[in-house]
Amino acid sequence: MSLDTLGLEKNKNSSDVSRFVLLGLSSSWELQLFLFFTFLLIYLVIVLGNLLIVMVVQADAHLFQSPMYYFLSHLSFIDLCLSCVAVPKMLGDFLQKEKTISFSGCLAQVFFLHFLGASEMFLLTVMAYDRYVAICNPLHYLTVMNNHLRLRLVFGCWCGGFIHSITQVMIVIQLPFCGPNELDNFYCDVPQVVKLACMDTYLVEVLMVSNSGILSLVCFLVLLFSYALILITLRTHLHRGQSKALSTCASHLTVVSLIFVPCVFIYLRPFCTFSVDKVVSVFYTVITPMLNPLIYTLRNADMKQAIEKLRKKQVASHCFAKG
Structure with missing residues (x-):
């Protein structure tokens, strides 16, 4: 489908909007100060927690050679980068009366949000496949999940995220914006930005939903199917000491639900506004x-x-250095 078919303007000079106003999470100064310290604490936990996982896996040869922990270190790295897309800007805006973001900054947020988000979805799907092979075909696990395959799978996740993200940005960047310029959120995302375009955005919305919403739903269904097969296998072998594998799958399912359910809610529907959208976005x-x-x-x-x-x-090492 060409951009002309969607009715998009090729001339970016038709856009009069050079910046967007972010309405944020609250207009109350006292509440904003409370939210600043709350989210600052959360951000520190995100950075330190995910950095710790990456460092531990890299430092421990046994964990690094394990495919599961190899993928886990990449998941933590993605989470660390993903938190840097919107949270630092949000923290700064809590201390500002006027919350604005430039048009190019808004596009950058859209790009990295979808690049990292889609890469994480693909990686979680790969992690489900890794658990399936480990539990359902344990004798050939290390042969199947060899170093070469692991590298290719991670590289494929990043490539898939890039293709998904650049598609989103290429559509948004050619939309005409002539006002209003208020985004009812604390960061830029496709649903809110598209609503501000000075044109009929029905076909654009359908394309965006097909790109983000269906991607989230398909990955989620594949994951659920994979873990269903795993749980069926565990059910028949639980007496053989498979409780550790069951605990691992429970952790993975928890993470999968926390990521995919909000994404499906946000992107797999027409771009209408619900009161809980900001809460889901924060989540x-x-x-x-x-x-x-x-x-x-x-x-x-x-x-x-x-x-x-x-x-x-x-x-x-510290004691040896002091000695």
Whole structure:
């Protein structure tokens, strides 16, 4: 489908809007100060938690050679980057009376939000396949999930995220904007931006929903099918000591639900506004990247042992340096 078919203007000079006004989460100064300190604490947990997982997996040879933890370190890296797309800007805006973002800054947020978000969805699908092979075909697990395949799968996730994101941006960048310029959110995303275009956006909305909404739904259904097969296999082998695998799958399912349910809610519907949209947006841009490291570290004995080993190593190195 060409851009002309959608009725988009090729001349970007037709856009009079050079910046957007973000309405944010609240207009109350006292509430904004409270939210600033709350989200600052959450952001610190996100950064430190995800950095810890990446460092521990990289430092522990046993974990790094394990396909599951190899993918987990990439998931934490994506969450770390994803939190940097909207949260720092939101924190700064809490201390400002006028919350604005330039047109190019808005496009950058759209690009990186969808690039990292789609890459994470693809990676979670790969992680489900990894668990399926590990549990349903354990004798050939390391042969199937070899280093070469792992690298190709991760590279494919990043490429898929880039293709998805650049498609979104190429449509948005050619929309004509002539006012109003208020976005009812704390960051730029496709649904809110498209609503401000000075044209009939019906076909654009259908294309955007097909791109983001169906992608989220298909990945979610594939994941549910994969874990259904895994749970059926675990049910027949539970007496053989498969409780650890069941716990791992429970963690993965929790993360999958926290990410995909909000995305399906936001993108798989016409671009109409609901009162809970901001809450859902906060959930998958801020809360989920914070919960991921907590879920994987608090419920995972291998991660806790590796963290303790790294801590003892750092203490020993510090004592040796002082001595």
